C-alpha cells in the first residue's frame with residue numbers, strides 16, 4: 001500500500017513540468033556555470049590584464065620600467081584624460097619633462113599617476129604600478145648609496161616573510177562553500193512544488209477528501225507523501241552532484257588538480273550521498289508542514305518561502321571560517337551542519353565523529369517534524385477546509 | 386441503512402462557535418435516493434461529511450449499515466463512495482486509467498478485480514476514447530464521468546454526492562442524472578445535495594431539507610407533494626423555510 005501510493009505520487013510529481021524544470025535543468029545550469037567560473041579563475045592565475053595609458057615620447061629607460069609589470073599593457077595616446085574617461089585605460093602615468101636627467105643628477109624625479117580609485121580595476125592597476133615604481137626607486141637608491149660609499153643594507157629596517165598555513169588554494173575554500181549552497185538551494189527549491197502539491201494541492205483539487213475516504217490510514221498516507229517529497233529532493237541532489245563530478249573530472253584541469261580527494265574519493269562520495277538523502281528528508285519534512293497548513297498551493301508556497309531561506313542563511317555561520325575552526329555546534333545545528341560536513345569532505349577530511357553527529361541530529365529533527373505533521377494531519381481543520 | 390440520531394456539529398472558529406448542524410435526526414432506507422436541499426451555509430456539506438466519517442459529531446451519532454461513523458469508520462469507508470463537488474477530485478497529470486487504478490489500489494482491489502471493474506465502468510460511462518489520456522484538458526463532462534467512476538470504483542452500496550452538477554453545463558449534468566438513474570436500478574442508496582429543484586424532482590424518491598443547521602422536512606417526495614398540495618418543489622422549499630424559521634423563532 002505504502003509502495004503503491006509512493007509510486008503514484010512520484011510519477012505524478014515528476015510529470016509536473018515545473019518540478020522537472022527546477023529538478024533537472026536549473027541545478028545543472030547553476031553547477032555548470034560555477035564549475036567553469038572557478039576553472040577560469042584558478043587557471044587565469046592573477047586573471048585580469050590592465051591597460052595603462054602613457055604619452056608619446058617615453059624614454060627607453062621609462063618604457064623598460066613599465067613594460068616589466070606583469071598583466072599591464074601600455075598604450076600610447078594623445079589625450080590622457082579622454083582615454084581615461086572613455087574607459088580605454090584604467091589609469092595613466094606621466095613622467096615630468098626632465099625625469100631621466102633629474103634622476104641621473106641625483107635629484108627627485110616626479111611622476112604623476114592619474115586614475116579614479118573608486119574603480120576596483122583602477123585601484124588594482126595603480127597598486128601594480130606603484131609597487132613596480134617602488135622597486136625601481138629602491139634600485140636607484142641602492143645605486144646612489146654605493147656611489148656615496150655607503151652600505152645599501154642600512155636602508156632595510158624590517159624584513160617581512162609571510163607563510164600561508166593552509167596548503168589549499170583559497171579558491172577551493174570558496175568552492176567548498178558554494179557547492180553545499182547550490183546543493184541546498186537546488187534540493188529545497190526543487191522539492192517545494194512537489195511538497196505544495198502533495199497536501200495543499202490535494203485540498204485545492206478536492207482529492208484529499210476522496211483520499212481520506214479510502215480505508216488507507218493517515219500515517220501510511222503521510223509517510224508515502226513524505227517519502228515522495230524527500231525522493232524528489234534526493235534525485236535533484238544526486239543529479240547535481242553527479243554533474244559536478246563529471247564536469248570537474250572530464251572538463252576541467254586546474255579544478256581537478258585542486259580538488260584532489262586522493263584514495264578516499266569513494267568513501268567521500270558515499271558519505272556525500274548519505275548527507276544529500278538526509279538533507280532532502282529534512283527539507284522535505286519542513287516543507288511538508290507548510291503544505292499541510294496551507295489551504296491552497298499558493299498559501300503553502302507563501303509559507304514555504306521563508307523556509308527556503310534556511311537553505312542559504314547557514315552560510316552566515318560558516319563564511320570566513322577555515323575547516324579547522326569548525327566547532328561541535330556547527331555539526332549539531334541542523335541546516336548549518338550540511339555546510340560544515342560538506343566543506344570538510346571537499347577538503348578530503350573524513351571525521352566519523354562529525355559525520356555521526358550530523359546524521360544523528362538530522363534524524364532526530366526529522367522524526368520530531370514528522371510527529372508534528374502526523375498530529376496536524378489528524379485535525380480536520382488542516383485536512384479539509 | 387443510514388441512521389442519523391440527534392446529530393449536532395459545532396465548529397470552533399477562533400472565538401466564535403458555529404452550529405452547522407442542530408439536533409438533526411432521520412433515517413435513510415436501503416435503495417432510497419435522497420435529495421438534500423438547503424441554502425448556502427445550511428449545513429449540507431457538514432451532514433454529508435459526517436455521514437462519510439470525515440467529521441466527528443459534537444453530539445449524537447450516525448450509523449451506516451449498523452456501524453458507528455466514529456468508532457468503526459474503517460468498515461464504513463469500504464461500503465461508501467463520496468464525491469464532493471462535481472468534476473473535481475482528479476489528478477490532472479495522470480490518465481483516466483491511472484486515476485482509477487490508484488483509487489482501486491487504495492481500496493485494496495486486486496489487479497484482476499481492478500481490470501474487470503475498469504472495463505465495466507468504461508462501458509457504462511463510454512470512456513473508451515479517453516481511458517489512456519491525461520485528465521488535464523478534459524471537458525467538464527469527461528471529468529465528471531471519470532470522477533464518478535472513481536467514486537464507485539470499489540462498488541459501494543452507499544453513494545454521497547455534494548452538489549454534483551454545480552458549475553456544469555446541461556450535457557455534463559445529464560451524464561450525472563443518467564448515472565444516478567442507473568445506480569438506482571442497481572439498488573444503491575444515494576444521498577445528494579443540490580440547489581437545482583428539477584434535478585431533485587427528477588431523481589429522488591425522498592427529500593430532506595435543512596435550514597440553518599436544522600432539519601425542516603424529511604420524508605417521501607410524493608407525500609410532500611400531497612401534503613403541500615403542489616408539485617412545485619421550489620415553492621414548497623421556500624414556504625418550508627419561512628415556516629421553519631418561524632417555528633424555531635430564530
Ligand SMILES: Nc1ncnc2c1ncn2[C@@H]1O[C@H](COP(=O)(O)OP(=O)(O)OP(=O)(O)O)[C@@H](O)[C@H]1O
Pocket residue numbers: 381384385396397398403404405423424425426427428429430431432
Ligand atoms: N471546517 C469548518 N470550520 C468552521 N466552520 C465551518 C466548517 N465547515 C463548515 N463550517 C460552517 O458551518 C456552516 C455550514 O456549512 P456547510 O458547508 O455545511 O454548508 P452548505 O449547506 O454545504 O453550504 P453551501 O451550499 O454553500 O455548500 C457554515 O456556517 C460554515 O461556515
Ligand SMILES: [Mg+2]
Pocket residue numbers: 429430431547
Ligand atoms: Mg456545501
